[in-house]
Amino acid sequence: MREQSLGWHLALAAFKAGKGNGELLAKLVKVLYLAWYLQEAGFGAVEREVYLDAEHILDAAARGASRDVWIIETADCFPIIAILDLHERQLLGAPVCAVDKAEARVVRFGRSESRAPW
Template identity: 40%
Template sequence: MLYLAWYLREAGFGTVDQRLFPEAAEALERSAARATADDIWQVSPDDATILERLLALHDQQLASTPVGVMLEAQKRLSRFAKSDRKTPWQDTGP
């Protein structure tokens, strides 16, 4: 959902600072690291705030994005998944 939201934002659906995406990725990574260390999946309150912003954006995108745009974003996600890039925004500046 994180990466799909990125591609939809690039297509013009959703207005949010692009810094949200690496922040959300880091929040997920921190939560996964805690789950590995403690054997309990828990999101910190600060990370929850970041992820809530991402979920709100994606909810808005799903409500307003035409199917054709969604399909193209899914194709881009599939190409990304087969690439060597770590994130879709890897080569994108601020």
């Protein structure tokens, strides 16, 4: 879990330094969705608006890719950090079967036409 957490925070740090990329963006998006599904299963919570804010910030980072600009401004990081912190707590408290179910939901969501799980 610590290694995963470090990877998420390093991904965000790369974006803050303007050195993000598609792989790192995918990693942050996956955490966003995993946290949501684990929250729905009863493992920790942040307000829905935090997810929406994080989604908008990650969408903006993705749009920058067309200009080869992979950045998230430091001032915009709070919602993403809140999600990362929540997900760390979730992984400490949720049983493996709940995490596995959340990961399966992320995969199903990725194959769907839905815009967001919330």
